[in-house]
Each structure stands twice: as structure tokens, then as C-alpha cells.
Amino acid sequence: MRTGNVDCTKDLEITVYKNPDGVDMFPIKHVEATVEGMQYQLQCDISEVAPVQNLTVRWYKDNEIIMIDSFTNTNKLPVSESSILTVNISRKDNGAQFRCEAQLDFEPFGPKLPAFVATHNVSVRYAPVFTNDIPEVHIVEEDNNVTLDCEAEGHPPPHFQWTRDGVNMMEYTDKLIITQVNTNTIYTCIAANDLGRITKTIHVNAMRYPPTTPAAARNMPEASPLEDCPLTLTPAELVVRFGDPASANCTTSVTDAAGMGWEAAYGGTGFEKPPTVTWAVKKLTYWHIQPNCYITRIKQCKVSLAVTLYKTPNTVSVSEFHPGPMEEGKEHQLKCDIISVAPVQNLTVKWYRGNESVMTETFNDTTATPVNVSSTLRVTPKRDYNRIHFSCSAELHLGPNGPEPVPTVISEPYTADVRYKPLIHDCPTQYTGVEHNFSLNMLPCKVDGNPPPVVNWTSEGKHINASQSLTRGQSGVYIVEAVNELGESSTSVTITIEYKPSFACEDSYEVKENDDSFAGCEPEGKPLPTVTWYKDGVMVSKPPWTKRDSGKYVLLAKNKHGTANHTLSLNVQFAPEFKEANESKEVTLGQNVTVDCSAEGNPGPVIQWNYTHAVNVRETTWGRQATINITGATSTNAGVYICVATNEVGSVSRYVTLAMKGKTAGFPWTVILGVCLFLILTISVIILYLRWKKHGQYSFVPDKARDGSEIPMTTKSDGVKA
Incomplete structure (x- = not known):
């Protein structure tokens, strides 16, 4: 393309791509025996794909994405790459399908290409675990039957064994049927596979009525719930931590009761005498326990003890839904996992950013046994969040009868890694530095960005070493630019370099x-x-x-x-200055006359006399002084004698007038002739001086001679005294 008189070109960028020849996935660690708790590794091989830097590999467990992998290889030719997934396997992963999808991504401008998929199902071996809440105590009315359930799961499936009072029984199923219970007996269920074994002890207690109680009392109708049951429970509600001891008293004020007692799966009593009976267990581990205190009068009535059995979480932790750093302005999700907590309806999860509470969540699940729950925090990160700690706490609010302080488990802090484009701040628009004692690094400018930006200084389009001292000739406008992969920022500073005198x-x-x-x-x-x-x-x-x-x-x-x-x-x-002033002298005919003229100046002046020459007049000069000697003065010697002193600065004149004694007033012809000659000489001197000086200013000041005639004009330069 031609623009004006300039040719310009631009290269067309062409990307040639090739979809993978194939995708294959296989385990590379614990291939033969995948046991719960072990680290499991899967490798996904992608063969002959190009360009690999546009390849994205997504890992799924069932339909949940768990990892995204990309590649930095800049080779444009087809290559083979591998992506490895490492997971900690648990029993819940048994039968899970892991999937890797390899796809070339050229969005937003390129074509949308298909994903190439490979899958692998995992079989996890784990030790047995009981799958139901087995009461530790069964209270059975004498001569009745009871079935003990010992359900458990494991991989491989467990086999079962029962003992009675420590003696092996020939029973190998998960259920044991006992007929006509008439004694208190301890049964033990054993579930085992080649990875471990678990046991459960169950107390079967036969309930006997006292001999004083008529047989009909066994079938005595219970009191209507609307009727008053004269029993008082202390406390009326019980909040107990899992595994702690528990107890409550039941008392009555009536005196006509046949007996009273506690019915409970664990810790129950027989038929005892009023007025008080106590329910107590050394270690409460039965989640569905509901002790009832009963009293037998004409009718039987009972009062239930409200028992809340709670368990604080095993762990509370914060993790990311999608691994990777946060990016400013883009929503990011954090997950708080609370493992094995009960009862969940009393759980409150609080999220914190630093020390600031940012979200609270409660749960409606009425399950009494321990469960795992999660809470999600949606975060739109700001750059200020970088390196900020996020945490969550699990609090069990168990009401007025609950423990104080509220049982709380706090997660380890999650440190946010927020990526954001550069920002330059605290940079002055103008700054003054001192020569040889100032460099650009000394400016108070602060550059912030994540990833850390590259900082460049330029002046008049040239790169400047920010650590080099600046000199007086380097005052000017400097531009600082900070760049990272998310963007750039720039600002300018006008710098003045000052320096000491010289x-x-x-x-x-x-x-x-x-x-x-x-x-x-x-x-x-x-x-x-x-x-x-x-x-x-x-x-x-x-x-x-x-x-x-x-x-x-x-x-x-x-x-x-x-x-x-x-x-x-x-x-x-x-300019020159005369030592003597202007003067007039009367001279007698025939008299010898001497007239002196000397001047000072810098540079030393040149002194010259201007007068009418005569044969009896002689001029001598030495140093800065010039003298006129007249021998035997005559009338022709009368007139004005002008002494002119000249140097580079200026020129001055001094006048000496000689007059003959005895002459009448007025000017004789000889005097007039002398004056005319004087004027001619003066004008000649002025012309010569002007040619020598080539410039000057003239001021004409007339003066009077002693005889009343005008004295010839003189030259006066600026700053020169006449």
C-alpha cells in the first residue's frame, strides 16, 4: 500500500492448526490396587497436535471440572504432549469416571473446534464402615424378640461375625435375631475385609417388672397427653458434646405412684421407687437417643428429655472452585468445606476477608447425625485484595443451654493471589533534583501490578537508565511506563536538575x-x-x-x-581631565611667554595644542604635558590657544587667551585675523578627530573672550567634561 510518498506494508498472520491424532488416558500410580487415602495419578496423552500453545486440556470427575491444563511450548509443528492429574482417592470416588478433554482454542476470532475425549473409571478399595446408627443399648421387654442390625459396607464387601459375651457365635450375616430375651447380654458385631475390621458392641437389656406390680400394669393405658404428668426433669433440656457423659434427674411430688423409671436406648433404669430417678451415661455416642421418664399411678404417663448431641467439625478448610489466581474485576468462587458436623441446623458459617466479616450462612437440614456441608463465597476481586487472607468459621449455636463460648472451628487462611494491570501512583507532575545526586529511582513514584510489571523510563523517545545520576543538561519531561500481561499504565514527570554555582x-x-x-x-x-x-x-x-x-x-x-x-x-x-582650568593672560610686547597643558586619563591621553603658528613660537611635549614657549611676543601672538586631550573614552579642550597690553577696546585687524585662523584650525582638528573617533555627540557652547568676542566652538563627548 502507498500512502502519500511513503510505502508501508503489514504482514498477514496465518496460524496453521492440526487436531490431535488421538487422546489416551491411563493410571500411572497405584494401578493394580487403588486404596482409599492413596495418591492417584492419571496421565492423558495427546498425540500430534499443533500449535500446542493453543491446546487446553480439561479434567473432569464425573461431570465436575477439577483441573485445566495449558502448554507454553511455542513450537508450531505438531508435537505430542501429556497432562497429569493427581488426586487423593476416597471411597466416594469408587466407580467415579475421570475424563480428559483436549481442545484447540482460537477464540474469539478463530474457529470453534471439537474436543477429543478419553475416560477412565476408578475402582477404590476401602476398609469396612458401618452404614447405619446402631444403638449401643437395646431395652427389650422380657420374653420378647429383638433383631440386631450390623449393616456395613466396604470394598471388597466385608464378611460378618457375631460374639455373645465374648464367645463366637455361628452367625455370619449382618443381622442377628434373638428370641425370648430374658437376660442382659453383650453382643459384638465384627465386619472385616482384607483392608481392616470394625466392631460394634450392643447391650441387650431385658426389662423386668417388680413382683409388686400387677401383671395388668404392664398393659396399663398411658395418660392422655392433655393430662398433667407430675414429673419434673432437671435439667429440662440437655446439650451434650459427642462422647461426653450425660445425666438428668426425674422427680415427682405425688405419693401414690406405684413406681417410676427411665426408658432409653442407653442408660435406662428399671421400675424404681419415687420420688427421684436418675438417667446417666458415661459416654453419649447414640445420635437418636430420646430418654423418657415415666411414672405409674392409675395410669402411666411420661415426659421426654430433650437431648441435643452435637459434634464440632473434624476440619474446616477454604479452597477454590476453579484453581488459579483471581483476576481483578472477574468473579471468583471460594468454597468452605465443613467435615462431619452435627446438628447441621445449628451451624452458622461466617466468611471473613482479613478481619472483616463479609458473609454469613445457615442451614435448614434437620439431620441429627454428622454431615459434610459446604458454603460458597462469590468474590469480585479488587487489587487491594491481593495477599489478603480469606477464612471461614463454623459455629454451633446451641441455644441458651448450649456451651459458652459458642463452639467454633476456624479454617486456615486462604491467601488471595489477585492479578491486576499496573498502576502508577504517588508520582509528582514536577520534581526538582540536584546534579550528580539524583536519579529517577529516587522519585517517590510507586508502581503496583500483579504479575509484577516491567518498568521503563524514556525521554524524547530514548530509554533512560533509572539508576544513573542526571546532569544539568538532562532537565526535561520523563515518561514512566509499567507493563504486564494484563495491561499498561504511564505518566510523565517534568524534572528540573539544579546545581551549585560556578x-x-x-x-x-x-x-x-x-x-x-x-x-x-x-x-x-x-x-x-x-x-x-x-x-x-x-x-x-x-x-x-x-x-x-x-x-x-x-x-x-x-x-x-x-x-x-x-x-x-x-x-x-x-576620559581625560585637565589639571589646569581655562585662563586669560595679558602679555607685554616683547615679553617671553610660557603656556603649559597637562591631563590625566585612562588610557593615557594624547595632548595637542591648536593655535596660530609664528616663528617665535615653539611647542615641546613630555609625558602627559605639552608646553608652548613664545619668545618676544608680538601682536601676532595674541589670540586663543586650545589644548586638546584625547583618549578612547573621550576628548576635552582647555583654552588659554593671550591679549597685548595697551590696546584699545575692540578687535584690531590683527586680532580678527588671528581669530579667523584659530577657527580654521579648530574646525580642522574637529574634522580630524571625528575621522579618528568615527562617532560622537557635539555640543556647541559659546564663550566670551576678554575683549568681548566669541571664543571658537569645542567638541564634547558623552561623559567628558569640557
Whole structure:
């Protein structure tokens, strides 16, 4: 494809797949004898499938999924793979069907392909266990018959044996029929196979009526439930832990009773004399026991003792319905298994996230014997749940007569592994660091994600080593990006790198007097340093400069990160200045006259006299001084003599006027001629000076000579005194 003037291409991704040639499953551990409690392993072989990274193997027990397996092999050619399932086998798994399904998954865009299935049925061997609640005590009216039931199951099926008072009987079935019971006898049932044996002892007690009781009393009608039965039970209700002793008293206040007693499958009494009779057992293990206290008067009546036999769970545990980590925002189910608890209708299951209660569940099952129950917690995980402990507790609330505190069993904590995309937080939008003492790792940015994300820093599209110290030239915008398989997150930070002051200046500078724009020695630093000038150890102000400010200076620069100093020499240049002022002299004809002119300046000025030359006039110069010597002054020597001092800064002029004594007022022609010559010379000097200076400003200030005539104009530069 061509876009504008640029060619671009994109590769077409093609995936070639191949369904498995076949799927086979077989046991690889405890193949010959699968015994309850052993670890059982099944292997599912998938042959010649591609691409294997798109293969999913699902394991089922009956129709419940128990494991999902995937593969990381990136080979695109057909390969053979195996998936292994390890389970702890119990008797409830006997006859269960295990199934593995292998399927290539290209959703959501690819085709939906069929699953290839293999199955295996498990036969589990286990020791015998009784399948019904066998009363430990049978109370039988004398001369009546009774059947003792000793049902048990096992794999292989158990065989049975009965004993009577410790003596073997020739009985080999699970049921024993005893006729015409007339003595108290102990029977023992034995159920055994090659994996173990169990026994159950049953007391058969014959009930005899006292000789004083008429035979008709045996068939005496019971009192109507609506009639009052004068019996009091203490306590009226009994809550007993399985295997603990139990007892209750039955008392009556009447005096005409023939007798009273307790009827119970275990712990019953004979026909005893009023007013009190006690029911007691040393170890209560019969789940359906209901002791009745009866009293015989004209009629017989009875009162039942409410007995709640409870058992705390063997174990309470938390597990996952579907193994694997939680993912933020997707529902996940946890299961709380409570093993062997009774009575379940008194059970309350509480779920906790950390220390916070999040769900409570109760049960309506009225089964009195121990059962296994489960509670399900549906969780929509948040990232805050990662590493949080989930737990459940099983509490038996047995009413006001129950034990205190409430019997409770708590599971081991389940630690949540929540996967979530990266999040960058606590990152400032702007940050200031110090050169050579700051790296990106020192930013307070925190990166969170599960799996732990990969963190990258870039600036202007270039990767930056986050542990490397930054320099002053690396101020700018930095972008941090965190990526894991669930997503990505990024943010930017504008970083300013500050640094202590430093100088990169010359050792000497030249400035002009009164110049306030000197910036020849400014320090670097961020924040901008403050600069203090010192001369001879004394702090001085900065420009404008004066001619007295030449000399050696120490500059001290300071900001919050440090200080720096620099020593420099300053040469202040100034325009020339005359030592003498303008003056006028009266000269007598024939007199010798000397006129001096000297000036100071930096750089040293050039001094030049402008006047009307004559044969008797001689000019000499030495140093910064120029002298005019007139020998035998004549009228032609009268006039104005101009001394001009010039340097790079400016130019100044000084005027000396010579006048002849004895002359009348007004200007004679010789004077006028001299003045004209003076003006011509002055203009010539100005033109020459302008050509040399190439710039300047002119100020014309007229002055009066002693005789009243105007003195010629002079040149004045900025900052130069005339």
C-alpha cells in the first residue's frame, strides 16, 4: 500500500492448526490396587497436535471440572504432549469416571473446534464402615424378640461375625435375631475385609417388672397427653458434646405412684421407687437417643428429655472452585468445606476477608447425625485484595443451654493471589533534583501490578537508565511506563536538575567610567546564584563604576546548593581631565611667554595644542604635558590657544587667551585675523578627530573672550567634561 510518498506494508498472520491424532488416558500410580487415602495419578496423552500453545486440556470427575491444563511450548509443528492429574482417592470416588478433554482454542476470532475425549473409571478399595446408627443399648421387654442390625459396607464387601459375651457365635450375616430375651447380654458385631475390621458392641437389656406390680400394669393405658404428668426433669433440656457423659434427674411430688423409671436406648433404669430417678451415661455416642421418664399411678404417663448431641467439625478448610489466581474485576468462587458436623441446623458459617466479616450462612437440614456441608463465597476481586487472607468459621449455636463460648472451628487462611494491570501512583507532575545526586529511582513514584510489571523510563523517545545520576543538561519531561500481561499504565514527570554555582570568567576586564552595563563575569547555577563583590575584603556595590574603582575583586556566588568564587582585575577607563582650568593672560610686547597643558586619563591621553603658528613660537611635549614657549611676543601672538586631550573614552579642550597690553577696546585687524585662523584650525582638528573617533555627540557652547568676542566652538563627548 502507498500512502502519500511513503510505502508501508503489514504482514498477514496465518496460524496453521492440526487436531490431535488421538487422546489416551491411563493410571500411572497405584494401578493394580487403588486404596482409599492413596495418591492417584492419571496421565492423558495427546498425540500430534499443533500449535500446542493453543491446546487446553480439561479434567473432569464425573461431570465436575477439577483441573485445566495449558502448554507454553511455542513450537508450531505438531508435537505430542501429556497432562497429569493427581488426586487423593476416597471411597466416594469408587466407580467415579475421570475424563480428559483436549481442545484447540482460537477464540474469539478463530474457529470453534471439537474436543477429543478419553475416560477412565476408578475402582477404590476401602476398609469396612458401618452404614447405619446402631444403638449401643437395646431395652427389650422380657420374653420378647429383638433383631440386631450390623449393616456395613466396604470394598471388597466385608464378611460378618457375631460374639455373645465374648464367645463366637455361628452367625455370619449382618443381622442377628434373638428370641425370648430374658437376660442382659453383650453382643459384638465384627465386619472385616482384607483392608481392616470394625466392631460394634450392643447391650441387650431385658426389662423386668417388680413382683409388686400387677401383671395388668404392664398393659396399663398411658395418660392422655392433655393430662398433667407430675414429673419434673432437671435439667429440662440437655446439650451434650459427642462422647461426653450425660445425666438428668426425674422427680415427682405425688405419693401414690406405684413406681417410676427411665426408658432409653442407653442408660435406662428399671421400675424404681419415687420420688427421684436418675438417667446417666458415661459416654453419649447414640445420635437418636430420646430418654423418657415415666411414672405409674392409675395410669402411666411420661415426659421426654430433650437431648441435643452435637459434634464440632473434624476440619474446616477454604479452597477454590476453579484453581488459579483471581483476576481483578472477574468473579471468583471460594468454597468452605465443613467435615462431619452435627446438628447441621445449628451451624452458622461466617466468611471473613482479613478481619472483616463479609458473609454469613445457615442451614435448614434437620439431620441429627454428622454431615459434610459446604458454603460458597462469590468474590469480585479488587487489587487491594491481593495477599489478603480469606477464612471461614463454623459455629454451633446451641441455644441458651448450649456451651459458652459458642463452639467454633476456624479454617486456615486462604491467601488471595489477585492479578491486576499496573498502576502508577504517588508520582509528582514536577520534581526538582540536584546534579550528580539524583536519579529517577529516587522519585517517590510507586508502581503496583500483579504479575509484577516491567518498568521503563524514556525521554524524547530514548530509554533512560533509572539508576544513573542526571546532569544539568538532562532537565526535561520523563515518561514512566509499567507493563504486564494484563495491561499498561504511564505518566510523565517534568524534572528540573539544579546545581551549585560556578564561574567561567576571564581574569581581567576593562570597563568605562559610569558604565552600569557590565556583565562580563556572571556565574552559572540553578537556582540563579546571588553574587557579592569584595575589594580588599570589603563588600562593595556593583556599577556604575568610577575611576577609583580599578583594582582586584573577589566575586562570591551563592545558591542553596553551594558557593563559588572568582578573582578578577578591573580596569576602569575614564576620559581625560585637565589639571589646569581655562585662563586669560595679558602679555607685554616683547615679553617671553610660557603656556603649559597637562591631563590625566585612562588610557593615557594624547595632548595637542591648536593655535596660530609664528616663528617665535615653539611647542615641546613630555609625558602627559605639552608646553608652548613664545619668545618676544608680538601682536601676532595674541589670540586663543586650545589644548586638546584625547583618549578612547573621550576628548576635552582647555583654552588659554593671550591679549597685548595697551590696546584699545575692540578687535584690531590683527586680532580678527588671528581669530579667523584659530577657527580654521579648530574646525580642522574637529574634522580630524571625528575621522579618528568615527562617532560622537557635539555640543556647541559659546564663550566670551576678554575683549568681548566669541571664543571658537569645542567638541564634547558623552561623559567628558569640557
